[in-house]
Amino acid sequence: MIAMLMSTHLKIAELISEELGISSKKIISRLKKGSCEPDRWKDFPHHYGKEREIRKHIVEARNLFLHGAEDDAFFQLGVALHYVQDAWVTIPGSHPLHGAWEDYIDDAAITDDLAGLVRDAMLNHFADGLTRYVFSDIPDEYVKASERQYLSIIKYTEQFEEMRRSDFDGYDGSFVRDKTLFIATLRHPILGSPILDLNFAYKISLMVSSAVCTSKESRDFKTEIEEKRRIYMDKLERAEELYAAKLSEMNMRKIELERKKGFINKLRKMACAYNFWFYKRAYDSRKHLKKIQKAYEREAEEIADLYEQWYLTYIPPLNIEKIERLFKPKNAH
Ligand SMILES: [Zn+2]
DSSP: OSSSOHHHHHHHHHHHHHHHTTHHHHHHHHHHHHHHHHHHTTOOOOSOOOOHHHHHHHHHHHOOOOOOOOOOHHHHHHHHHHHHTTTTOSSSSSSTTTTHHHHHHHHHOSSSHHHHHHHHHHHHTOOSSTHHHHHSSSOOOHHHHHHHHHHHHHHHHHHHHHHHTTTTTTTTHHHHHHHHHHHHOOOSSSEEEEHHHHHHHHHHHHHHHHHSSSSSSSSHHHHHHHHHHHOOOOOOHHHHHHHHHHHHHHHHHHHHHHOOOOOOHHHHHHHHHHHHHHHHHHHHTTTHHHHHHHHHHHHHHHHHHHHHTOOOOOOOOOOOOGOOOOOOOOOOO
């Protein structure tokens, strides 16, 4: 029930290591080990229905990568890639020609020109070499549908590659995660050939691997969170100004009333003194600033939520201590 030969999985793992510029022998061997592992687990079938596993192992790989556990990250990535690659084998393991198909995949060449491969397949109606024996009397609409599917998959990979090249500039973490998982679980078109299977399996594996190894921090997140923090620092300063002005005004009124005589004024003075005491106590504990700090933390968490699906997120604290106390009471005499 093996879908792709171990030697093919290993070959792809090696090419990916090369393409990503991984030089650590240990990491390459972990990627290779992961790439073969599911066939030892024998949780067959592998060529379909493994979307949940693919997503799980990719997310796990990225999390391990973010936290510096690269060995384990590449093992997990390898496991995900195994299922991804098996899903790109056109014919099931139960097919009588499956063994030969696997060998053809293993012998096929890797090329950069996916569109060219699809064009060739179209010219031959997907009926060159081995494929001829697997698919007999292929209806035209199957050929047309497969071409459309292949071309749209190529378009996805091109868009994805462009986004990755700019380090996913302009996209948040949940977007990058969803796109990566989407690419990883694309459906195989109706028709295929060993060379298409190998090349699409490799291309998709490379896309997924490069996304898992992309920068640990997001520039967009940093910009967004810094901007949010700046806005809230302004809010703190403004709140301090307003509150200090209010206290000064109350204080002035208290002093004014203290100078006045009479019973009514005595009552007024008491009320005013109480009010002042009440507001001053809140001011001293910096309640007016803590409220703003809480609001900042809430909003910053919301932003971080979007990014932490794929990135490390650090929320810079909003430091109340940096805000100078503007209210300096004048005493009556
Ligand atoms: Zn397998």
